[in-house]
Amino acid sequence: MDVTVARIAVVAGDGIGTEVTAQARKVIEAVLPDAEFDDYDLGARFYNRTKEVLPQAIEDELAAHDAILLGAIGDPSVPPGVLERGLLLKLRFDFDQYVNLRPSRLWPGTTSPLAGLKPGEIDMVVVREGTEGLYVGAGGVLHKDTPAEIATEESLNTRHGVERVVRDAFARAQRRERRHLTLVHKTNVLTHAGGLWARTFAAVAAEFPDVTTEYQHIDAASMFMVSNPQRYDVVVTDNLFGDILTDIAAAVTGGIGMAASGSVNPERKYPSTFEPVHGSAPDIAGQGIADPAAAILSASLLLEHLGHPEQARRVSEAVAAEVASRTPGAPLRTAEVGDRVAATAAA
Amino acid sequence: MDVTVARIAVVAGDGIGTEVTAQARKVIEAVLPDAEFDDYDLGARFYNRTKEVLPQAIEDELAAHDAILLGAIGDPSVPPGVLERGLLLKLRFDFDQYVNLRPSRLWPGTTSPLAGLKPGEIDMVVVREGTEGLYVGAGGVLHKDTPAEIATEESLNTRHGVERVVRDAFARAQRRERRHLTLVHKTNVLTHAGGLWARTFAAVAAEFPDVTTEYQHIDAASMFMVSNPQRYDVVVTDNLFGDILTDIAAAVTGGIGMAASGSVNPERKYPSTFEPVHGSAPDIAGQGIADPAAAILSASLLLEHLGHPEQARRVSEAVAAEVASRTPGAPLRTAEVGDRVAATAAA
Ligand SMILES: CC(C)[C@H](C(=O)O)[C@@H](O)C(=O)O
Ligand SMILES: CC(C)[C@H](C(=O)O)[C@@H](O)C(=O)O
Numbered sequence: 001m002d003v004t005v006a007r008i009a010v011v012a013g014d015g016i017g018t019e020v021t022a023q024a025r026k027v028i029e030a031v032l033p034d035a036e037f038d039d040y041d042l043g044a045r046f047y048n049r050t051k052e053v054l055p056q057a058i059e060d061e062l063a064a065h066d067a068i069l070l071g072a073i074g075d076p077s078v079p080p081g082v083l084e085r086g087l088l089l090k091l092r093f094d095f096d097q098y099v100n101l102r103p104s105r106l107w108p109g110t111t112s113p114l115a116g117l118k119p120g121e122i123d124m125v126v127v128r129e130g131t132e133g134l135y136v137g138a139g140g141v142l143h144k145d146t147p148a149e150i151a152t153e154e155s156l157n158t159r160h161g162v163e164r165v166v167r168d169a170f171a172r173a174q175r176r177e178r179r180h181l182t183l184v185h186k187t188n189v190l191t192h193a194g195g196l197w198a199r200t201f202a203a204v205a206a207e208f209p210d211v212t213t214e215y216q217h218i219d220a221a222s223m224f225m226v227s228n229p230q231r232y233d234v235v236v237t238d239n240l241f242g243d244i245l246t247d248i249a250a251a252v253t254g255g256i257g258m259a260a261s262g263s264v265n266p267e268r269k270y271p272s273t274f275e276p277v278h279g280s281a282p283d284i285a286g287q288g289i290a291d292p293a294a295a296i297l298s299a300s301l302l303l304e305h306l307g308h309p310e311q312a313r314r315v316s317e318a319v320a321a322e323v324a325s326r327t328p329g330a331p332l333r334t335a336e337v338g339d340r341v342a343a344t345a346a347a
Numbered sequence: 348m349d350v351t352v353a354r355i356a357v358v359a360g361d362g363i364g365t366e367v368t369a370q371a372r373k374v375i376e377a378v379l380p381d382a383e384f385d386d387y388d389l390g391a392r393f394y395n396r397t398k399e400v401l402p403q404a405i406e407d408e409l410a411a412h413d414a415i416l417l418g419a420i421g422d423p424s425v426p427p428g429v430l431e432r433g434l435l436l437k438l439r440f441d442f443d444q445y446v447n448l449r450p451s452r453l454w455p456g457t458t459s460p461l462a463g464l465k466p467g468e469i470d471m472v473v474v475r476e477g478t479e480g481l482y483v484g485a486g487g488v489l490h491k492d493t494p495a496e497i498a499t500e501e502s503l504n505t506r507h508g509v510e511r512v513v514r515d516a517f518a519r520a521q522r523r524e525r526r527h528l529t530l531v532h533k534t535n536v537l538t539h540a541g542g543l544w545a546r547t548f549a550a551v552a553a554e555f556p557d558v559t560t561e562y563q564h565i566d567a568a569s570m571f572m573v574s575n576p577q578r579y580d581v582v583v584t585d586n587l588f589g590d591i592l593t594d595i596a597a598a599v600t601g602g603i604g605m606a607a608s609g610s611v612n613p614e615r616k617y618p619s620t621f622e623p624v625h626g627s628a629p630d631i632a633g634q635g636i637a638d639p640a641a642a643i644l645s646a647s648l649l650l651e652h653l654g655h656p657e658q659a660r661r662v663s664e665a666v667a668a669e670v671a672s673r674t675p676g677a678p679l680r681t682a683e684v685g686d687r688v689a690a691t692a693a694a
Contacts, residue, residue, distance in 0.1 A: 159490075
């Protein structure tokens with residue numbers, strides 16, 4: 001057990017981000033009464049007011065925390081890429097959050113768009129690389145807005161970066177019941193990066209003889225994720241493929257309402273960020289009707305990461321119970337969901 | 348009407364490729380009795396025998412045809428990438444097949460894994476760019492098999508290449524009932540290439556005021572493709588995103604059994620290639636039980652491309668009727684399916 005007090009930076013962000021994060025915080029307080037919280041006002045409102053995305057002084061303060069609880073960032077008033085690159089991705093890169101953890105489960109009380117699937121039948125976690133690949137921002141534009149324009153994007157991949165995330169995924173697979181790990185890439189077309197991933201995967205596999213392995217191309221995996229999601233246990237893949245695959249996984253488990261995410265620095269040298277996969281949903285913001293389940297499940301990942309597995313389990317089970325108890329079609333009040341989950345988890 | 352005789356190169360390929368292509372050819376012969384066919388033995392068997400993938404002399408012969416009818420290429424005996432890069436992608440690039448056409452429909456008699464969807468409710472076509480992006484093969488590996496190894500992949504995109512495929516997609520959308528076109532990219536992360544795509548899309552849109560447009564990030568589009576595929580009419584996207592999205596589209600319309608594809612050079616300066624999306628399926632090859640529906644639907648795209656829309660329509664309707672008439676669970680014989688479709692289409 002960790003006896004130090006958890007220091008959590010809260011970046012609630014925009015739109016429904018503030019509403020769902022308040023509930024996630026409430027639930028953490030219920031199971032970890034000593035936790036300390038510091039609020040940071042970042043996101044579209046901050047940017048529109050200051051024209052800054054993440055001042056260095058604030059990033060330094062964030063760095064002094066154990067974890068970041070993030071809501072949602074973004075608003076149509078800000079051009080695409082500004083907040084994503086300047087805040088979300090900057091934190092992933094600067095804080096070396098190389099393991100992007102995205103569990104997907106078909107929970108009791110949720111319905112999948114896939115026919116005939118029963119709760120419990122899908123239970124997987126995608127381990128997405130978080131600091132390399134096409135997300136590094138390498139590339140450029142020449143002769144912009146002329147017929148001669150060209151634009152490039154470069155995917156950068158290192159043995160260092162691939163090996164550490166692959167090893168993390170193997171270790172996670174080893175701790176699970178099925179002990180199965182699927183590597184997803186596109187080795188038949190992206191032969192350079194695909195080769196590095198495939199060779200590294202094979203090398204690390206030798207350290208985990210009790211984990212069964214499989215390789216799939218991203219196009220085939222995207223198809224199987226729809227036709228047979230039950231087959232997946234742990235999946236490891238690169239940054240962009242992970243972005244796509246986890247959204248498909250969210251869709252087949254009933255949408256992003258339950259999709260939690262952690263951008264993790266496993267060594268805890270830097271703070272890790274925990275956030276729901278959903279966005280700021282400006283259309284329903286401010287009404288108190290956003291579902292905080294994904295934000296609270298992200299708080300559960302935070303608790304697990306900070307060394308409180310028992311509290312983490314109680315929180316995710318409380319969310320599962322709350323969701324299972326909902327009357328289909330009945331209106332949902334964000335704060336009431338948070339209250340119920342906090343009460344159950346604390347008990 | 349085209350009065351010249353169609354010269355079709357047949358590259359049946361490996362595994363079930365030879366079986367399904369024989370049926371596609373049979374159906375073309377039934378509706379276009381004058382068509383001339385030349386067979387080319389390429390693929391894994393050819394490669395294993397000769398260590399060559401596509402000799403220049405053969406490529407020159409292929410170039411003298413109006414279209415290429417392709418089955419499936421690939422076998423576990425050949426390392427990943429060799430046949431893909433050396434044959435399939437080489438043809439797309441050398442023959443400037445910049446429009447990769449992938450229609451997806453929920454046909455009567457097929458079942459989607461999605462609950463509650465009825466035949467006719469999904470009817471879309473993905474127009475995938477075929478000659479640029481991450482498929483160009485730019486990149487490399489340094490310090491291979493050492494801890495210092497790095498691997499890169501570069502996505503190259505030109506205004507020329509983006510504009511022509513976007514314009515083709517707008518023109519296709521304009522000819523359809525719903526006249527709706529969705530651009531899919533990842534502009535919030537791939538800001539360089541995404542910017543080029545978004546600006547080009549906006550410029551070309553001005554020429555098609557009667558087509559409604561929409562933009563989605565690839566991760567969101569992958570999710571909506573599962574949760575709400577009905578919303579799509581025509582989708583235009585880059586080479587890699589198109590590869591992924593069309594496999595999801597195939598999955599939600601019941602698998603790759605009905606997924607047809609054309610790699611098209613719209614100007615007909617070079618031959619276009621028509622092939623089912625499925626692979627060579629070595630596990631069921633040689634038994635006469637592979638479903639030729641996707642290969643025959645690809646032949647329908649070929650007929651359409653060569654200026655025979657009436658024959659194309661008869662072939663796709665004959666496939667639809669044949670599939671709708673199947674007894675669920677009854678064994679399928681490849682040649683009998685081809686016979687029935689040919690008879691109906693010829694009538
Ligand atoms: C907002 C965006 C930059 C981000 C990503 O692409 O990683 C999001 O889609 C996610 O999955 O966390
Ligand atoms: C075989 C492979 C090179 C190809 C691709 O990635 O384009 C295939 O997946 C396809 O979709 O035609």
